[in-house]
Amino acid sequence: MTKVSRRSILKGGAAFAAGTTLGAPMIWAQNIKDVTLRQFGTGVSNLNDVANKVKEDLGFTLEMTALDSDSVTQRAATQPNSFDIADIEYWICKKVWPTGNLQAMDTSRITNYDKIVGIFRNGKLTPESTIAQGTAPHTVGFVEGPEGNSFVDNESGWMTLIPTIYNADTLGIRPDLINRPISNWSELLNPEFKGKASILDISSIGIMDMAMVVESMGEYTYPDKGNMTREEIDLTMAIFTEAKQNGQFRAFWKSFDESVNLMASGEVVIQSMWSPAITAVKSKGVPCVYQPLEEGYRSWGGGIGLSAALSGLERDAAYEYINWYLDGWVGGYLMRQGYYSAVPETSKNFMSENEWGYWFEGKAATDTITSPTGDALAQAGEVRDGGSFQDRMGAVACWNAVMDENQYMVRKWNEFIAA
């Protein structure tokens, strides 16, 4: 009941605000404290520290729910009334957008829109960059208008997701147990590491890592790794099934913790891995390198989208939240974990010169680098694996993707696990 009455007050307020632009901020300030926005997403960026800071800086309440990526997809697609803000990955967006559960955002209301990295606007990091394969964020980043249902290939002014966090993934290795340089994805299936390799058991991402390996082995060059044909899926799976039956893999992992334990215990010396998992292994005092490879990175990106049901004051609060998100505090927080923020230049204001140099510019640390929670991650003189932002994001070979033949691929993946 209280919600209804608040909304009706609010409608009056909105009408008034429309008449006199000067009055708007005042009404807003009085009501905004009552607003509660419900956000859900993966654990990566659904951090309680962010919710606390929102309360402090903006005054309203942000409720965070962290789920695994399957559940995130499921909820975005099937329970539109259970959230106000969806924090999802771009490839999930490609599938969820057609359900009509999300609404496009007016980029003219995004203060730092012009400063958002090119990858999310026209697909190019620098004007000379080539666009990587897979579901590149800009291809699902814009629709034709507020009610738009199909993606457009230009900056239409209506954005599906505001990018929040992204990174370039590669293989993690144990340099102390390998003792030689690793520079290609094909090393994952090198018989030298028989029984000591691992790949992640999440089909949509695992298939991309497989494709990187297959290309690197010279077995096949995909026209588009992010959208394989049935024949290409069969071919990829056949190569990996053979390797599995020959005992190449020690285990497959599904959760972050499993990947950390496999690596830290020495069960596995080379495997697909996520950046914070490397950090977790290192913080146990075990050497671990996020190895840059010649063929490039497999990249992913996430962003926040607004529920189609969001309107009025809640929507204003959501825009406020997005502007705050891009204003730098969150970006700095995420970048100190090894991710990248959509507007790096604002994040810089919230990082020390040493941190900015280490995480973004690829310079040697001048002092100990610590995580936001205070663990030492690198000592003075160390350099980030893979180097600078330009070096890493400039070498993306493909983006996480969802294929047209996704269901076929999933079935083949099940066969691979059972083989």
Added chain:
Amino acid sequence: MALPIMAVLMFFLVLPILMIVAVSFWQATEFSIIPAFDLENYEFLFGSGVTYRVFFNTFKYAFVTWAFTLGIGFTVAYFLAFHVRSLTWQIVLFLLCTIPFWTSNIIRMISWIPFLGRNGIANSTLLSWGVIDEPLDWLLFSDFAVILAFVHLYTLFMVVPIFNTMMRIDKSLIEAARDAGASGAQILWNVIIPLTKPGIMIGTIFVVTLVMGDFITVRFMSGSQSANVGRLISNDIALLAYPSASATAVVLLLTVLLVIGIMLRFVDIRKEL
């Protein structure tokens, strides 16, 4: 008297199963589930070689686990029932058997992982004794590890019903057999085992249903490298393919019922109840 129980069973057992059966005929796209009457889920299930391999694997786990839990469970129960003379000690030792069950199932299972690992306690001990020259890889993330965990988790389910039936055996029958000149082995084979059959059967039902319905033990102990039916279902659920998961669940349910039905043909467990 029976009405409240019937109501509870209807609501919490029969109704959900009927729902699962109904959903198994529905259709699913990646992000939506469409009520329908369609045999496609079953057609795919029976048409795929993976299904048969996975069911075979599930039976393999169930059978091997059953054989080991029966062997160990019977021995433990026999020792408790016939070798430990005082009731106090029987109770004390029996409670001792249950101590591991004071912690969670999953913790007991996961604790095997560091023990069996390449640099785990088992391998380093064997290395230091000079039994092996290099770590044994098959200790962990293998069928061996899966079966070991199953046996560890479920042996008690065999011990309890067998011990229970053994305690009910009239000791004078054993004395009579001995007076009639039967050897120890003959008493075991001709007197104790026939009289313990209902307990063995109850234990068997526990172990077989638990192993056939499991997915998490297989996932962790095989390092996701082996599959059983439970994992097929859990994969489907993760990908929102509820209808296909339901169809697999229905087939699994029927298979387990069939197995239990066959077992009950051999032994009448009503005597026990």
